[in-house]
Amino acid sequence: MSQTRFSxxxxxxxxxxxxxxxxxxxxxxxxxxxxxxxxxxxxxxxTNSEANSLNLAEKIHLLEELVTSGxxxxxxxPGTGCCALTDSISLTKKAMELGCGGVLMLPPFYYxxxxxxxxxDFYSQVIEAVADDRLHIYLYHIPPISQIxxxxxxxxxxxxxYPNNIAGIxxxxxxxxxxxxxxDLAIENFAVFCGSESFLLQNMRTGGAGCxxxxxxxxxxxxxxxxxxxxxxxxxxxxxxxxxxxxxxxAFPMIPALKAATAxxxxxxxxxxxxxxxxxxxxxxxxxxxxxxxSANFKMPGL
Amino acid sequence: MSQTRFSxxxxxxxxxxxxxxxxxxxxxxxxxxxxxxxxxxxxxxxTNSEANSLNLAEKIHLLEELVTSGxxxxxxxPGTGCCALTDSISLTKKAMELGCGGVLMLPPFYYxxxxxxxxxDFYSQVIEAVADDRLHIYLYHIPPISQIxxxxxxxxxxxxxYPNNIAGIxxxxxxxxxxxxxxDLAIENFAVFCGSESFLLQNMRTGGAGCxxxxxxxxxxxxxxxxxxxxxxxxxxxxxxxxxxxxxxxAFPMIPALKAATAxxxxxxxxxxxxxxxxxxxxxxxxxxxxxxxSANFKMPGL
Numbered sequence: 109m110s111q112t113r114f115s116x117x118x119x120x121x122x123x124x125x126x127x128x129x130x131x132x133x134x135x136x137x138x139x140x141x142x143x144x145x146x147x148x149x150x151x152x153x154x155t156n157s158e159a160n161s162l163n164l165a166e167k168i169h170l171l172e173e174l175v176t177s178g179x180x181x182x183x184x185x186p187g188t189g190c191c192a193l194t195d196s197i198s199l200t201k202k203a204m205e206l207g208c209g210g211v212l213m214l215p216p217f218y219y220x221x222x223x224x225x226x227x228x229d230f231y232s233q234v235i236e237a238v239a240d241d242r243l244h245i246y247l248y249h250i251p252p253i254s255q256i257x258x259x260x261x262x263x264x265x266x267x268x269x270y271p272n273n274i275a276g277i278x279x280x281x282x283x284x285x286x287x288x289x290x291x292d293l294a295i296e297n298f299a300v301f302c303g304s305e306s307f308l309l310q311n312m313r314t315g316g317a318g319c320x321x322x323x324x325x326x327x328x329x330x331x332x333x334x335x336x337x338x339x340x341x342x343x344x345x346x347x348x349x350x351x352x353x354x355x356x357x358x359a360f361p362m363i364p365a366l367k368a369a370t371a372x373x374x375x376x377x378x379x380x381x382x383x384x385x386x387x388x389x390x391x392x393x394x395x396x397x398x399x400x401x402x403s404a405n406f407k408m409p410g411l
Numbered sequence: 412m413s414q415t416r417f418s419x420x421x422x423x424x425x426x427x428x429x430x431x432x433x434x435x436x437x438x439x440x441x442x443x444x445x446x447x448x449x450x451x452x453x454x455x456x457x458t459n460s461e462a463n464s465l466n467l468a469e470k471i472h473l474l475e476e477l478v479t480s481g482x483x484x485x486x487x488x489p490g491t492g493c494c495a496l497t498d499s500i501s502l503t504k505k506a507m508e509l510g511c512g513g514v515l516m517l518p519p520f521y522y523x524x525x526x527x528x529x530x531x532d533f534y535s536q537v538i539e540a541v542a543d544d545r546l547h548i549y550l551y552h553i554p555p556i557s558q559i560x561x562x563x564x565x566x567x568x569x570x571x572x573y574p575n576n577i578a579g580i581x582x583x584x585x586x587x588x589x590x591x592x593x594x595d596l597a598i599e600n601f602a603v604f605c606g607s608e609s610f611l612l613q614n615m616r617t618g619g620a621g622c623x624x625x626x627x628x629x630x631x632x633x634x635x636x637x638x639x640x641x642x643x644x645x646x647x648x649x650x651x652x653x654x655x656x657x658x659x660x661x662a663f664p665m666i667p668a669l670k671a672a673t674a675x676x677x678x679x680x681x682x683x684x685x686x687x688x689x690x691x692x693x694x695x696x697x698x699x700x701x702x703x704x705x706s707a708n709f710k711m712p713g714l
Contacts, residue, residue, distance in 0.1 A: 129496065129536070155521075160494040160495065160519075160521035160522070161494060161495055161496060161519065161521075161522075162495055162497070163467060163493075163495040163497045163498045163501075164466060164467065165497075166495070166497060190466075191463040191464060191494070192463065192464055192465055192466040192469070193432070193464060193686055193687060194465070194466045194468075194469060195466045198466075215688065216463075216464065216687070216688045217520075217521065218458075218463035218464075218520065218556065218557075219463070219464075219556070219688055219689060220555070220556055220558075222688040222689065222690075223688075223690055225690050226687050226688035226689055226690045227687070227688050229687035229688070229690065230687035230688050232687075233432070233687060252523070253521065253522070253523055254521075255523075255558055256688075383496055384496060384519070384529050384530070384532035384533035384535075384536060385518065385519045385522055385525040385526075385529035385530050385532070385533050385559075386522060386525065386529055387525075387526055387528050387529045387532065
């Protein structure tokens with residue numbers, strides 16, 4: 109019996125760090141609750157979560173803390189794809205054990221030029237080790253960062269072999285033609301999420317499921333607004349309004365900019381920290397970001 | 412008091428897997444002992460070790476097993492650079508605790524377009540967390556795979572701040588001009604290893620320290636021969652002979668080809684397994700490799 113698939117808006121939740129750069133589970137849980145209060149689900153451990161700067165034990169601990177604190181696990185789509193097969197299996201098993209609604213799974217990303225067969229084997233090993241029909245995998249296509257492409261043929265083969273498990277894809281290629289091609293796949297109930305809200309209206313018109321976007325950390329309700337009203341008059345205006353805010357953030361390194369905005373609007377300077385190799389915004393960047401957001405009348409109500 | 416730096420030839424030791432794709436510490440130790448018997452040191456957990464397909468616990472276990480089995484830790488230069496700062500710290504600490512002669516450290520490789528400052532912060536955090544003057548770090552420059560470059564300026568800054576810790580570099584750029592530039596750095600005792608024996612003669616003539624090369628898994632004594640006799644008549648011939656063997660392997664995906672040769676010459680078919688996303692050689696590739704090695708009169712004596 110297959111559970112419901114995700115749709116709508118998800119945030120790759122930014123991860124706060126303490127002064128000694130340890131994950132800060134209290135602030136993390138608080139931010140997750142705020143995001144959920146805005147109608148957005150939680151793709152924790154995504155690229156924008158600095159997930160690949162966290163190790164297995166840290167991710168397991170954060171996930172357990174979140175669920176223990178009362179966050180509904182059905183709203184969670186943790187990123188569980190790691191370079192090591194064994195980490196991917198452990199984290200995916202933990203996500204299932206905690207009742208997560210799905211997982212977002214990067215391909216292993218160290219080795220380059222790998223074959224479709226090698227990637228098929230990787231996903232297949234995870235699925236067979238987890239051995240749970242409730243496991244819903246959303247594949248994570250983000251070649252600008254992972255440098256690994258998920259081909260249409262690979263996805264078809266995986267979905268043919270594991271129809272209960274292959275639930276959808278997040279496309280962060282930044283290329284609309286690619287998102288369209290994923291939507292055109294003849295796979296039943298295949299949920300296609302664009303990786304930026306700048307493609308949300310287009311994706312909804314093409315039969316997509318929603319978006320999983322960095323800026324859903326800071327601008328969640330407006331993105332949900334477009335998701336809910338994409339068929340209404342004014343959808344185009346909503347898209348344009350979203351793009352304006354997105355463009356402001358996109359002019360900076362995204363992760364530190366999201367954290368800077370969260371620190372500013374939440375009046376909590378602890379949020380600005382990032383783990384290396386990332387660096388936080390400079391004072392100058394910070395003040396430009398602040399002034400642009402303010403000119404755009406940007407708000408994070410209730411943060 | 413600083414210990415001796417590495418020089419000569421090191422092998423990024425291939426990692427054998429059991430039928431269930433778990434690391435096989437017995438075969439691993441046996442292969443390490445054979446490599447050492449050929450005069451080659453052990454850069455375990457390199458790219459060719461499928462190190463990034465192993466998780467932290469697996470690497471710690473293999474390293475402990477190796478040292479417990481009697482392998483001299485001074486001969487070990489384990490790869491300890493991981494995407495997660497915390498994994499890199501844990502593994503480096505373990506290497507120091509076991510008395511390893513040095514570590515080979517990849518930069519964190521998921522996030523792209525990171526700054527020199529971010530990379531500096533990463534290495535700096537590891538060095539300060541490990542806090543051990545005996546720690547010798549060999550930086551690992553392999554942009555074709557990691558997609559992260561280590562700039563000359565970054566290396567100079569690290570060496571200036573941590574002169575006891577920054578011991579050298581492995582250059583797997585495949586670009587001789589880059590290796591030359593690393594050799595030209597005005598850093599005392601900075602040991603430059605080329606990432607392929609095809610540059611070994613050139614590297615020795617330029618003041619380099621040796622090579623850390625995939626094919627040192629299968630052709631160790633001949634590579635050591637050139638290292639020892641690079642100033643002798645016949646060095647050029649030795650280089651040409653090495654290149655012939657290298658070219659045979661390089662025509663195939665390197666890691667499965669090294670494993671296939673080890674399986675063939677060691678008469679142990681268990682060696683052919685790789686972890687996904689890699690795939691083993693096809694039967695056809697295997698038979699071409701076999702016939703080419705045989706035509707070249709290739710041997711792995713004592714394996």
